Amino acid sequence: MKRIVVLGSTGSIGTQTLDVVAHHPEEFVIDGLAAGGNTDLLLEQVRRFRPRRVSVAGPEQADKLAPHLPAGTELFYGNEGLVELAAGGDAELVVTAVMGSVGLRPTLAALEAGRDIGLANKETLVTAGHLVTELARARGAAILPVDSEHSAIFQCLNGEPREDLAGITLTASGGSFRHLNREQLKDVTVEDALRHPNWSMGAKITIDSATMVNKGLEVIEAHWLFGLPYEQISVLLHPESIIHSFVEFQDTSIIAQLGNPDMRVPIQYALTYPRRLASPGERLSLAKVGQLHFREMDYERYPALRLAIECGKAGGLLTTAFNAANEAAVARFLRGEISFLRIEEILEEVIQRQANITLPGLEAIEECDRAARKLAAEL
Numbered sequence: 001m002k003r004i005v006v007l008g009s010t011g012s013i014g015t016q017t018l019d020v021v022a023h024h025p026e027e028f029v030i031d032g033l034a035a036g037g038n039t040d041l042l043l044e045q046v047r048r049f050r051p052r053r054v055s056v057a058g059p060e061q062a063d064k065l066a067p068h069l070p071a072g073t074e075l076f077y078g079n080e081g082l083v084e085l086a087a088g089g090d091a092e093l094v095v096t097a098v099m100g101s102v103g104l105r106p107t108l109a110a111l112e113a114g115r116d117i118g119l120a121n122k123e124t125l126v127t128a129g130h131l132v133t134e135l136a137r138a139r140g141a142a143i144l145p146v147d148s149e150h151s152a153i154f155q156c157l158n159g160e161p162r163e164d165l166a167g168i169t170l171t172a173s174g175g176s177f178r179h180l181n182r183e184q185l186k187d188v189t190v191e192d193a194l195r196h197p198n199w200s201m202g203a204k205i206t207i208d209s210a211t212m213v214n215k216g217l218e219v220i221e222a223h224w225l226f227g228l229p230y231e232q233i234s235v236l237l238h239p240e241s242i243i244h245s246f247v248e249f250q251d252t253s254i255i256a257q258l259g260n261p262d263m264r265v266p267i268q269y270a271l272t273y274p275r276r277l278a279s280p281g282e283r284l285s286l287a288k289v290g291q292l293h294f295r296e297m298d299y300e301r302y303p304a305l306r307l308a309i310e311c312g313k314a315g316g317l318l319t320t321a322f323n324a325a326n327e328a329a330v331a332r333f334l335r336g337e338i339s340f341l342r343i344e345e346i347l348e349e350v351i352q353r354q355a356n357i358t359l360p361g362l363e364a365i366e367e368c369d370r371a372a373r374k375l376a377a378e379l
C-alpha cells in the first residue's frame with residue numbers, strides 16, 4: 001500500500017485526492033493530513049482516514065482540534081507543521097495541494113527526504129522552479145503533475161524521444177468572463193468571477209483562470225516540469241476543456257489527452273503512476289460532446305498572460321515577484337477592496353519595479369516574495 005501525505009486536504013484538490021484514496025482502499029494509506037483553518041472538515045477526514053500525523057494553520061486551530069483527535073495522533077501547526085508532515089514519517093508520496101507559495105518549503109523538505117511529489121501547487125514551481133527541479137534530480141525523486149494540462153502533457157510524452165518533439169500546447173477555457181470584452185470587465189463582481197464555466201475549484205485559481213494568470217503560471221510550470229524552452233510552449237483557447245492539452249511531434253503528428261473536466265483523473269494518475277486504475281467519474285462520450293472548438297489566444301484581451309510569459313523568459317526573480325503580487329492582488333479582489341481589472345495593473349506595476357538577479361537562492365526568493373506581496377497589498 002502506498003503511504004500518502006496530503007497538504008491542503010480540506011481544499012478542492014485535497015478533498016478530491018481523498019475521494020480517489022477512498023475509491024481504492026486497497027492501494028493507499030493516509031499517513032498525514034494538513035489543512036489551514038477548516039478544522040471541522042479536517043476532523044471528519046481524520047476520523048475516516050486515520051492519519052498518524054496532522055497539521056493546521058496555527059496554534060488556535062491546533063487547540064481547537066487537539067481534544068478530538070484519536071489517541072496517538074501527532075499534531076503540528078504553522079509552516080513548520082507543513083514541513084514536518086512533508087519530510088517526517090515514512091510516506092512515499094506527498095500531494096502538494098495548498099494554495100500559494102507557502103507550498104515551497106514543504107515541497108523542498110519532501111524532496112530533500114527523497115519523497116515523490118504529486119504536484120498541484122503550481123505556485124511552487126513558478127516561484128522557485130530551478131531550486132525544486134534541481135533538488136528532485138539530485139535526490140532521485142519524481143515530480144508527478146496533478147494540474148490537468150501538465151498531467152495531459154506528461155501522458156502524451158510518455159516514452160517519446162525528446163528530440164522528436166516539436167512543441168506542446170496548453171489549452172485554456174477562457175475563464176468566467178470569456179464572453180466579455182475588456183470594456184465589459186470594468187464592473188464585474190467577485191461572485192461572477194467565481195463562476196468558472198467548466199471546473200469547480202478553489203477561489204484563488206478560479207480568479208486566476210478569469211485573468212488568464214492561471215495559464216501564465218501553467219506555461220512557467222510546464223517550462224520547469226518538462227525542461228522545455230518557452231518557444232516550444234503554446235496556449236490555445238478551447239472553451240469545452242475536453243482536450244486537456246496536446247503534444248506535437250516533428251513529423252506533424254499530434255497526441256492529445258482527452259477527458260471530462262474531472263480532477264480526480266489526473267490526481268489518480270499521479271497517485272498510481274505508471275498504472276491506470278478504474279476512476280469514479282463518468283466516461284467521456286464524444287458523441288454526446290458533439291463539437292469541440294478552438295481559437296487563437298488573444299493576448300490583448302488577456303495581457304496578464306503575456307506578462308507572465310515575459311517574466312518566465314526573463315527568469316530570475318521576476319516569476320517570484322509575479323506570483324507573489326498576484327496572490328496579494330487576488331486576495332484583495334476577493335475581499336472586495338479592488339476591481340477585477342486592477343489585478344492586472346498591480347501585476348504590471350510590481351514587475352516594472354522589480355530588480356532582477358539570475359539563479360536566486362531560497363533566501364533571495366523568500367525576500368522577493370515578501371516585498372512583492374507587500375507592494376501589491378499597498379498599491
Ligand SMILES: NC(=O)C1=CN([C@@H]2O[C@H](COP(=O)(O)OP(=O)(O)OC[C@H]3O[C@@H](n4cnc5c(N)ncnc54)[C@H](OP(=O)(O)O)[C@@H]3O)[C@@H](O)[C@H]2O)C=CC1
Pocket residue numbers: 007008009010011012013014034035036037038039056057078082096097098099100102120121122123146147148199200201202203204205263
Ligand atoms: N482546484 C483545482 O481544480 C486545481 C488546483 N490546482 C492548484 O492546486 C492548489 C490548491 O488549489 P485548490 O485546491 O483549488 O485550493 P483551495 O483553496 O480549495 O484549497 C487550499 C487548501 O490549502 C489549505 N491551506 C491554505 N493555506 C494554508 C496554510 N497556510 N497552511 C496549511 N494549509 C493551508 C486550505 O486549508 P483550509 O481550507 O482548511 O483553510 C485548503 O486545504 C493551488 O496551487 C492550485 O493552483 C491546480 C489544478 C487544478
Ligand SMILES: CC(=O)[C@@H](O)[C@H](O)COP(=O)(O)O
Pocket residue numbers: 147148149171172173174175199205208209210214215263
Ligand atoms: C483543472 C485545472 O487544471 C485548472 O488549472 C484549469 O486548467 C483551469 O482552467 P483554465 O485556466 O483553462 O480556465
Ligand SMILES: [Mn+2]
Pocket residue numbers: 147148149218
Ligand atoms: Mn490547470
